[in-house]
Amino acid sequence: xxxxxxxxxxxxxxxxxxxxxxxxxxxxxxxxxxxxxxxxxxxxxxxxxxxxxxxxxxxxxxxxxxxxxxxxxxxxxxxxxxxxxxxxxxxxxxxxxxxxxxxxxxxxxxxxxxxxxxxxxxxxxxxxxxxxxxxxxxxxxxxxxxxxxxxxxxxxxxxxxxxxxxxxxxxxxxxxxxxxxxxxxxxxxxxxxxxxxxxxxxxxxxxxxxxxxxxxxxxxxxxxxxxxxxxxxxxxxxxxxxxxxxxxxxxxxxxxxxxxxxxxxxxxxxxxxxxxxxxxxxxxxxxxxxxxxxxxxxxxxxxxxxxxxxxxxxxxxxxxxxxxxxxxxxxxxxxxxxxxxxxxx
Amino acid sequence: xxxxxxxxxxxxxxxxxxxxxxxxxxxxxxxxxxxxxxxxxxxxxxxxxxxxxxxxxxxxxxxxxxxxxxxxxxxxxxxxxxxxxxxxxxxxxxxxxxxxxxxxxxxxxxxxxxxxxxxxxxxxxxxxxxxxxxxxxxx
Amino acid sequence: xxxxxxxxxxxxxxxxxxxxxxxxxxxxxxxxxxxxxxxxxxxxxxxxxxxxxxxxxxxxxxxxxxxxxxxxxxxxxxxxxxxxxxxxxxxxxxxxxxxxxxxxxxxxxxxxxxxxxxxxxxxxxxxxxxxxxxxxxxxxxxxxxxxxxxxxxxxxxxxxxxxxxxxxxxxxxxxxxxxxxxxxxxxxxxxxxxxxxxxxxxxxxxxxxxxxxxxxxxxxxxxxxxxxxxxxxxxxxxxxxxxxxxxxxxxxxxxxxxxxxxxxxxxxxxxxxxxxxxxxxxxxx
Numbered sequence: 175x176x177x178x179x180x181x182x183x184x185x186x187x188x189x190x191x192x193x194x195x196x197x198x199x200x201x202x203x204x205x206x207x208x209x210x211x212x213x214x215x216x217x218x219x220x221x222x223x224x225x226x227x228x229x230x231x232x233x234x235x236x237x238x239x240x241x242x243x244x245x246x247x248x249x250x251x252x253x254x255x256x257x258x259x260x261x262x263x264x265x266x267x268x269x270x271x272x273x274x275x276x277x278x279x280x281x282x283x284x285x286x287x288x289x290x291x292x293x294x295x296x297x298x299x300x301x302x303x304x305x306x307x308x309x310x311x312x313x314x315x316x317x318x319x320x321x322x323x324x325x326x327x328x329x330x331x332x333x334x335x336x337x338x339x340x341x342x343x344x345x346x347x348x349x350x351x352x353x354x355x356x357x358x359x360x361x362x363x364x365x366x367x368x369x370x371x372x373x374x375x376x377x378x379x380x381x382x383x384x385x386x387x388x389x390x391x392x393x394x395x396x397x398x399x400x401x402x403x404x405x406x407x408x409x410x411x412x413x414x415x416x417x418x419x420x421x422x423x424x425x426x427x428x429x430x431x432x433x434x435x436x437x438x439x440x441x442x443x444x445x446x447x448x449x450x451x452x453x454x455x456x457x458x459x460x461x462x463x464x465x466x467x468x469x470x471x472x473x474x475x476x477x478x479x480x481x482x483x484x485x486x487x488x489x490x491x492x493x494x495x496x497x498x499x500x501x502x503x504x505x506x507x508x509x510x511x512x513x514x515x516x517x518x519x
Numbered sequence: 520x521x522x523x524x525x526x527x528x529x530x531x532x533x534x535x536x537x538x539x540x541x542x543x544x545x546x547x548x549x550x551x552x553x554x555x556x557x558x559x560x561x562x563x564x565x566x567x568x569x570x571x572x573x574x575x576x577x578x579x580x581x582x583x584x585x586x587x588x589x590x591x592x593x594x595x596x597x598x599x600x601x602x603x604x605x606x607x608x609x610x611x612x613x614x615x616x617x618x619x620x621x622x623x624x625x626x627x628x629x630x631x632x633x634x635x636x637x638x639x640x641x642x643x644x645x646x647x648x649x650x651x652x653x654x655x656x657x658x
Numbered sequence: 659x660x661x662x663x664x665x666x667x668x669x670x671x672x673x674x675x676x677x678x679x680x681x682x683x684x685x686x687x688x689x690x691x692x693x694x695x696x697x698x699x700x701x702x703x704x705x706x707x708x709x710x711x712x713x714x715x716x717x718x719x720x721x722x723x724x725x726x727x728x729x730x731x732x733x734x735x736x737x738x739x740x741x742x743x744x745x746x747x748x749x750x751x752x753x754x755x756x757x758x759x760x761x762x763x764x765x766x767x768x769x770x771x772x773x774x775x776x777x778x779x780x781x782x783x784x785x786x787x788x789x790x791x792x793x794x795x796x797x798x799x800x801x802x803x804x805x806x807x808x809x810x811x812x813x814x815x816x817x818x819x820x821x822x823x824x825x826x827x828x829x830x831x832x833x834x835x836x837x838x839x840x841x842x843x844x845x846x847x848x849x850x851x852x853x854x855x856x857x858x859x860x861x862x863x864x865x866x867x868x869x870x871x872x873x874x875x876x877x878x879x880x881x882x883x884x885x886x887x888x889x890x891x892x893x894x895x896x897x898x899x900x901x902x903x904x905x906x907x908x909x910x911x912x913x914x915x916x917x918x919x920x921x922x923x924x925x926x927x928x929x930x931x932x933x934x935x936x937x938x939x940x941x942x943x
Contacts, residue, residue, distance in 0.1 A: 224710030231807070275555065275631075281547045281619045283571070283630050288593030289601060289643045339548050340939040342930045349545050351570065352926050367596050371823075373805055373812055375709075375717050380805045380812060384596065387821045389814045391803055397917050406922040483823070484596045485836040489926045490788050490860070491568035494591060498549040499937035501622030506939060567834035595834065605834040 220418060220448035225376040227394075228418050230448055233481035236361065236456065236474050237297040237368045239265045242434075244304035244312030251312070252301045259299070266293035290366035298453055298475035305362075305472040307457075314434060314470055321465035325435050339502035342495065349495055351488035353407050353431055357388035359424055359442055360433065360458040362474065370476070371483050379413060379420060384483040392422055399425050405438060407431055420446040436462045452478035549591075550629045554620040558628075559636065560588060562612045567595040567605055574630065576614065590616050590630045598642060614641070705848060706882035711808040714848050714882055718804060719913040719920070722797035722890075725752025729866035730797075730906060731761060739779050749865075755797065755908040761868060762901045774867025782865055786933060787925035789820050789837035791861025792854055792876055793892045793906065801913045803920050811843055811850070816923045824852055832856020835872055850880040871898040886912035 220228040239262055253261065269291040273280040285291040304312035317325065335344050348354050348364075355362045361370070361383070369384040379392045392413040400410035405428035413422040422444040429438030440462035447455045454476040461469040560576030574590040595603065613636045621627035633641040706714035725733075732754035738747030763771055774781055784790060790798060800816035811824040824843040832840030832855050840856035859872040875895040883889050888910040895903040931938075 276552065278547045278552055280631060281550050281552045281629060283591065283593045283618075284632060285593065287633060287640065287642050288572075288595070289597035290593050294643065295597060336939065342934040342937070345545070350926065350930065352924060367594055369596075371810075373807055373810055375805050375807060378805060380814070382812065382821060382823075386819075388819060389812075389821055391805060391814055391920060393919065400921075404921075407924055408922065480600050482600065482825075484599045484833065485838060486569045486594075486596065487789055487837050488570050490837060491566070491570060493573065493589075494545065494549055494571055496934065496937070497621055497623060497625075497627060498545055499934055500625075501549055501551075503937055503939065504623040599833045603833070604831075 218448070218450050223374050227374055227379070227415060228420070228448055229374065230372045230379065230420065230446055230454060231374055232372060233479045233483065234370045234372065234454060234476040235295060235297065235368050235479035236356075236363045236370070236476045237292050237295050237366075238300060238305070238363055238474065239292060239297075240300050240302055240305055242305045242362070242472065243314060244306070248303045250303060251310070253303060255299075255301065258301050262293075262299075266291075269293055285366065292366070295366065295368070296477060296479060298477040300475055302473070305474055306470060307473045308459075308471040309468070315466045315468050317435070318463070318465060318467055321435065321437075321462075324437065324465070328432075328435075337502075339498060342499060345495065345498075347431055349498075351386060351492050351495075353388065354383070354385040356385045357383040357408065358433065359390070359408060359411070359422075359444060360460070360472070361444075361456065367486065369479055369481075369483055371481065382483065385486050386488045387486050392420075399423075402426070405429070409442070418447055422446070433460070435465060436460065437464045439464055546629060549622060550619040551622045552619060555618070556620050556628055557615070557617045558588065559613065559615045562608065562610055562614055563587070564610065565605070565608050567599070569594050569596065574614070574616070574633070576616070578626075586626060589625075589627045590618065591628070592630050592633065601643075603642075608641075703848065704883055706885075709806060713806075713808075713845055714850070715806065716804050716811075716850060716880060716882065716888065717806045719801050719918045720804060720888065720910045721801045721913055722799070722908055723911050724755060724797060724908055725750050726755045726797040726906075726908065727794070727799055727864060728752060730754060730864045730868060731756050731866070733866070755906045757905045757907060762904055764899060764901055767869075767899045771867050771869060774862070774869055776867075778865060778867050781867070783861055784817075784865065785929070787818055787929045788860065789818055790815070791837055791857060792822065792839050792841075793878070793894075794861060794863055795820050795822070795838070796878075796890060796892075796910075797908065800923065801918065801920060811852075814920050816920050818923065818925055837861060839874075839876070848881055850878075852876075852878040852880070854878070869899070870894075870896045873898045880910075883909070886914060 220230070223229050223231070270286055270293070272284070273282075286294065289295070306312045306314065309315055335341070338344050342350060355364050356368055356370075361381075364385075367384050371382040371384075373380045373382070377394050379394065380389065381392070382389045388408070390408060390411055392411050394413050394415070396414060397412060399412060400406070404410070405426050407428055407430065409424040409428075410426035411422050411424040413420055415421070424442040424444070427436075427438045427440055427442075432438075433440070440460060443459045443461070445455075445457040447457075449455045455473065456476050457471060457473045459469050459471040460466070558576070558578050560578035562574060563577050564575040566573040566575070572592045572595045574592055576588045576590060577585045578588050579585050615634045615636055616628070616630045616632070618628045618631040621629075635641070706716070709715040709717070728749050729752060733749070733752055735751045736749040738744075738749060740747050761771075779785070784794075789795075795802070795813075795815050795817070798815065798817045802813055802815040805812040805814070807826075809826050809828075811826060813822040813824070815821070820838060822838050822841060824841040826843050829842040830840075835856055835858040837858060837860060839854040841852050841854040843850060843852045845851070854876045855874075857870070857872055857874040857876075859870065859874075862869050873896050877893045877895075879889075879891040881889045881891075889907065890910050891905065891907040893903050893905050894900070
């Protein structure tokens with residue numbers, strides 16, 4: 175893969191470009207991640223850390239265009255290589271094209287200008303039609319009656335809170351800079367900055383998530399989870415190695431960031447396996463009998479990415495949230511004044 | 520190349536399952552789609568911060584008075600990975616910014632497009648007419 | 659019986675002669691050696707166990723045990739800011755961790771510090787759950803974890819889930835300013851030396867309003883002094899605020915309890931009403 179060093183000088187054109195498709199192919203690894211059921215002809219053995227753990231260290235990205243669930247009009251599990259490349263090219267073209275002035279989508283800085291669009295960050299070539307690999311239809315299993323009830327109650331509670339800009343607590347957790355889906359767990363990519371740094375020492379695997387500098391230092395000593403009454407945003411996590419795979423089990427979620435409608439009793443199992451020099455296969459299984467009729471699993475390739483991670487001090491720099499709320503109050507005031515004028519006539 | 524892709528965006532929206540629609544939502548709540556703006560000013564400071572960077576500009580009004588403006592841009596993190604530093608964009612640079620005004624009536628806006636006065640685009644991607652350039656994937 | 663006494667007496671005489679001729683000189687030499695080495699400042703140095711790359715192994719969970727978080731200078735007990743919290747929020751007395759006299763502020767900066775102190779309820783960044791910066795993160799009263807490899811030494815803090823990345827090779831200049839700074843580290847024998855620049859001017863040193871500018875430059879030294887203790891030293895330099903560099907030092911203690919870990923102190927949701935409360939939509943408006 176070629177690496178082009180950009181030089182950001184005031185009087186220079188910043189980057190020399192190449193036609194989009196060629197660049198895209200160069201960006202994607204020619205070694206696609208082995209899909210389920212396809213044995214690799216030569217099993218890859220990861221190098222070892224000094225204390226003998228398979229080495230997962232480095233900077234990785236899980237950027238993807240692949241949806242969590244299989245799209246409605248798709249029935250197969252895998253695209254052909256050509257189909258997948260075509261989809262990615264189209265998606266990248268859409269990101270590159272400009273939005274229409276005067277539309278909601280246009281009220282945003284241009285992702286491509288800041289290198290934040292997915293096509294510029296690099297990603298693994300994933301032939302899957304969905305991230306979900308089990309059940310076989312690529313969709314989240316049906317909700318249980320309890321799960322359905324909880325979903326309804328949550329929607330009603332949300333309605334009672336009022337409009338999205340009525341109070342800071344009505345905004346998404348990501349906008350409030352409390353937690354991002356990049357951190358999860360499970361760890362899923364968002365629009366940009368889907369970067370992770372893994373560092374390993376005897377007894378621990380540390381995963382630093384770029385966004386909001388979230389970090390899990392996963393102990394490998396087989397300790398028990400935290401006691402039941404201690405609930406955390408990212409739960410209580412314990413890991414161990416099974417051959418080449420790091421298995422991380424997480425419980426003790428606090429229920430305030432319910433992944434896909436789950437309850438605080440959800441049990442998450444994540445598996446990290448390095449399948450090539452530049453790819454980690456990340457799999458996760460969601461087990462929550464009070465929400466879904468059966469457990470379900472997904473698989474996301476993580477690709478080696480350029481570093482470094484830069485400090486994502488989200489809450490500290492969150493002027494935008496303040497402006498959003500101030501803007502909503504300004505509009506309320508204008509509307510109230512307009513209404514008062516109308517009634518006084 | 521400015522092409523209209525509103526229809527395609529709807530279809531691709533299915534693909535972008537983990538899509539930033541939430542982010543768009545927040546921006547259209549912060550800035551007014553009915554108030555597009557274009558201004559030219561001198562950079563007095565560029566805050567390379569998260570979740571979004573902020574460009575401080577001195578803008579000269581028609582009456583000659585200089586008014587400070589604050590324009591929201593993207594996270595600088597990927598640009599930093601590509602070699603950008605706080606010294607890359609000098610204080611005093613003249614910038615032309617198209618975007619939308621803040622809803623709270625203050626001198627703030629979101630920068631849809633940042634260019635130099637000669638029309639060259641800041642940072643990455645080429646939307647300058649006839650440039651024929653597009654963003655590059657650096658890997 | 660007389661023979662036994664004589665033999666005992668001779669034995670003790672021999673033993674005493676032995677003691678005088680051998681043990682006493684040896685003892686004297688040993689004592690002299692200790693004086694000499696102490697005078698040279700070289701008590702027998704503790705050497706930490708090695709990590710795989712042959713460097714002192716500083717991995718583990720550590721915590722400062724002092725009152726520097728309240729005020730890094732020596733201070734007496736004082737009332738807290740919130741009357742309703744009484745003694746629970748009072749300022750405890752502390753010896754301070756600053757060496758060699760008061761912090762050498764420039765005159766205008768000294769006035770600024772005084773103003774910070776008077777307005778600390780609204781100005782202290784800790785109250786708003788903002789990242790603590792360096793060195794403040796090192797003596798907040800909660801554990802932090804050092805994750806040390808050859809290329810990176812990471813520090814993960816309890817408060818606000820702050821993180822420091824220390825680059826042990828491939829040293830670069832800070833690309834932009836940040837709350838926790840940009841850290842380049844190297845080893846000098848038993849000591850980890852960390853050189854940090856690229857700070858913004860937003861953090862404080864403590865709850866008493868001691869502050870810095872974006873010209874802050876911190877050089878820290880971490881040295882293991884026993885299996886469960888580190889010596890932490892930091893030299894603070896800021897030509898916009900202080901008349902000269904100055905130093906702080908303190909021990910860091912290992913959290914040895916089974917299952918010790920960094921727990922989740924995500925504090926943003928605890929300060930949202932404080933920061934955004936006045937922007938809440940009022941009923942009927």
